[in-house]
Amino acid sequence: VSLGPAGPEGRPTVAFQGEPGAYSEDAVWVAFPQAEPVPCERLGDAFAAVSEGRTAFGLVPVENSQAGSINETYELLLASDRLRILAEVVVPVDHALLGVPGARIEDVRTVSSHPQALAQCRAFLDRLGVEVVPALDTAGAARRVAEAGRPEHAAVAGERAGRMLGLTVLAARIQDEAWNATKFAVIGEPGRGPDPGFGRPEKTSVAFAVADRPGSLYRCLQPFAERGINLTKLESRPRPGAPFEYRFYVDVAAPLDDPGVAAALDEVREHTASLRVLGSYPIVPT
Amino acid sequence: VSLGPAGPEGRPTVAFQGEPGAYSEDAVWVAFPQAEPVPCERLGDAFAAVSEGRTAFGLVPVENSQAGSINETYELLLASDRLRILAEVVVPVDHALLGVPGARIEDVRTVSSHPQALAQCRAFLDRLGVEVVPALDTAGAARRVAEAGRPEHAAVAGERAGRMLGLTVLAARIQDEAWNATKFAVIGEPGRGPDPGFGRPEKTSVAFAVADRPGSLYRCLQPFAERGINLTKLESRPRPGAPFEYRFYVDVAAPLDDPGVAAALDEVREHTASLRVLGSYPIVPT
Numbered sequence: 001v002s003l004g005p006a007g008p009e010g011r012p013t014v015a016f017q018g019e020p021g022a023y024s025e026d027a028v029w030v031a032f033p034q035a036e037p038v039p040c041e042r043l044g045d046a047f048a049a050v051s052e053g054r055t056a057f058g059l060v061p062v063e064n065s066q067a068g069s070i071n072e073t074y075e076l077l078l079a080s081d082r083l084r085i086l087a088e089v090v091v092p093v094d095h096a097l098l099g100v101p102g103a104r105i106e107d108v109r110t111v112s113s114h115p116q117a118l119a120q121c122r123a124f125l126d127r128l129g130v131e132v133v134p135a136l137d138t139a140g141a142a143r144r145v146a147e148a149g150r151p152e153h154a155a156v157a158g159e160r161a162g163r164m165l166g167l168t169v170l171a172a173r174i175q176d177e178a179w180n181a182t183k184f185a186v187i188g189e190p191g192r193g194p195d196p197g198f199g200r201p202e203k204t205s206v207a208f209a210v211a212d213r214p215g216s217l218y219r220c221l222q223p224f225a226e227r228g229i230n231l232t233k234l235e236s237r238p239r240p241g242a243p244f245e246y247r248f249y250v251d252v253a254a255p256l257d258d259p260g261v262a263a264a265l266d267e268v269r270e271h272t273a274s275l276r277v278l279g280s281y282p283i284v285p286t
Numbered sequence: 287v288s289l290g291p292a293g294p295e296g297r298p299t300v301a302f303q304g305e306p307g308a309y310s311e312d313a314v315w316v317a318f319p320q321a322e323p324v325p326c327e328r329l330g331d332a333f334a335a336v337s338e339g340r341t342a343f344g345l346v347p348v349e350n351s352q353a354g355s356i357n358e359t360y361e362l363l364l365a366s367d368r369l370r371i372l373a374e375v376v377v378p379v380d381h382a383l384l385g386v387p388g389a390r391i392e393d394v395r396t397v398s399s400h401p402q403a404l405a406q407c408r409a410f411l412d413r414l415g416v417e418v419v420p421a422l423d424t425a426g427a428a429r430r431v432a433e434a435g436r437p438e439h440a441a442v443a444g445e446r447a448g449r450m451l452g453l454t455v456l457a458a459r460i461q462d463e464a465w466n467a468t469k470f471a472v473i474g475e476p477g478r479g480p481d482p483g484f485g486r487p488e489k490t491s492v493a494f495a496v497a498d499r500p501g502s503l504y505r506c507l508q509p510f511a512e513r514g515i516n517l518t519k520l521e522s523r524p525r526p527g528a529p530f531e532y533r534f535y536v537d538v539a540a541p542l543d544d545p546g547v548a549a550a551l552d553e554v555r556e557h558t559a560s561l562r563v564l565g566s567y568p569i570v571p572t
Binding site: 042065066067068069071072114115118119122132134135136212213214215217218219221222224225228229230231232233234235236237238246248 | 328351352353354355357358400401405408418420421422498499500501503504505507508510511514515516517518519520521522523524532534
């Protein structure tokens with residue numbers, strides 16, 4: 001798909017990974033009620049669509065409340081010179097059991113979805129006593145149930161995917177943990193294309209590497225603590241191919257143009273050669 | 287399966303999640319060359335087997351070099367009063383393309399595996415131009431290829447799974463990133479059952495919650511930095527149901543009986559009511 005940065009009627013195009021009806025598309029609608037969502041097969045395709053200017057923005061998953069950080073997103077952000085996080089969107093992930101119209105829940109024999117969604121609904125599916133069938137994504141599993149048109153086949157996906165495909169909600173909010181949410185990032189090239197209109201930045205995400213030495217991470221956190229700046233995420237990852245170094249991902253609860261944040265980051269740079277600002281951005285209310 | 291803590295000929299029983307041939311079973315053989323591995327369908331089943339005394343130990347994944355931390359393992363460790371990490375084992379994860387005997391790589395039309403393994407071999411599978419078919423686990427995908435017995439069906443799994451099933455390695459080490467490894471934990475009840483004989487502890491894993499206030503995490507790290515104690519993992523997770531608190535997982539590069547570690551943990555306890563030691567343990571050489 002190549003719509004260019006502005007889609008039909010000048011609406012901003014937004015690349016996401018998945019099929020129409022995917023949870024990532026839910027996040028597109030929250031951040032851009034007027035958007036033209038552009039489905040991409042892979043996460044890397046969504047990044048490429050934005051960096052090559054084929055879409056104005058991208059919407060990519062950053063962290064799930066149950067599965068944790070999406071490392072592929074962080075790797076792709078670090079690999080890009082130009083793309084930054086422009087906003088954060090937290091979207092509830094409520095799984096539904098979707099069947100063909102007229103099917104009853106007692107007809108269902110097989111339930112298909114991505115293994116992670118199946119795992120998040122384990123208690124419900126156990127009680128139902130059905131065979132689970134893995135799929136590459138939730139919305140695609142729902143589409144295949146709609147195509148097959150048989151009452152014994154159901155899928156776990158979002159209710160919106162079910163509505164788009166004409167499927168019936170046989171059971172709603174079937175995940176084991178009532179609160180299941182995914183944090184998404186709007187990505188784009190700062191200053192290019194339409195103003196997304198999200199307002200003033202509130203948070204700053206940075207990545208840096210530190211040597212595997214006592215106190216080296218502590219010295220990178222001290223500049224924030226001394227200035228009373230809160231950190232809302234901190235995660236270490238072994239650096240691929242560099243077994244004695246760690247990479248840290250840190251979210252700072254203040255914008256980059258806060259004088260304290262700017263001074264703190266200058267101090268952190270004295271301890272690491274690799275500090276990268278992934279974005280300074282607002283949180284889109286949901 | 288219920289073998290009790292000692293299996294045939296007194297060998298220690300070790301629960302793992304997956305089918306025979308799974309990567310978790312590779313880790314069992316590294317940690318316990320004389321073990322009787324006990325396959326469990328789910329990670330929670332492996333924890334239950336150990337805590338109910340049906341097996342002597344468990345071997346569970348903690349972190350993958352590409353996908354990051356396995357949060358379900360940490361949640362299950364925190365939910366258990368008695369189970370601790372007794373040792374750490376890092377096992378290389380080399381994916382192989384496995385086909386039926388006599389098949390040639392050019393015969394292959396579909397390749398089945400867990401979506402994460404398929405994603406880790408994306409470049410190879412793209413070049414091959416095959417249809418990918420998701421499965422619930424790698425060893426199970428290989429088993430179904432062996433059962434189907436058709437040259438056009440192949441699976442991505444470990445070479446050992448292939449040998450056990452009589453499959454042929456059509457291509458070895460097909461993952462995109464040459465270095466792909468998973469860190470596993472031996473879990474058990476300290477002091478119960480046979481001595482696993484791993485030697486003296488080198489590392490300590492702790493979990494604690496901190497309030498979402500400036501400097502609160504920093505104050506929890508200060509006691510380690512002041513004593514020159516290195517941290518090798520640090521990860522924040524939102525606490526389910528407690529949106530203004532974070533839970534931190536920290537690995538300390540020293541044993542719990544190190545006087546500096548004990549004093550540092552006492553100081554950390556002043557800042558958090560919830561500190562839990564998940565284990566103090568040696569690293570099994572591989």
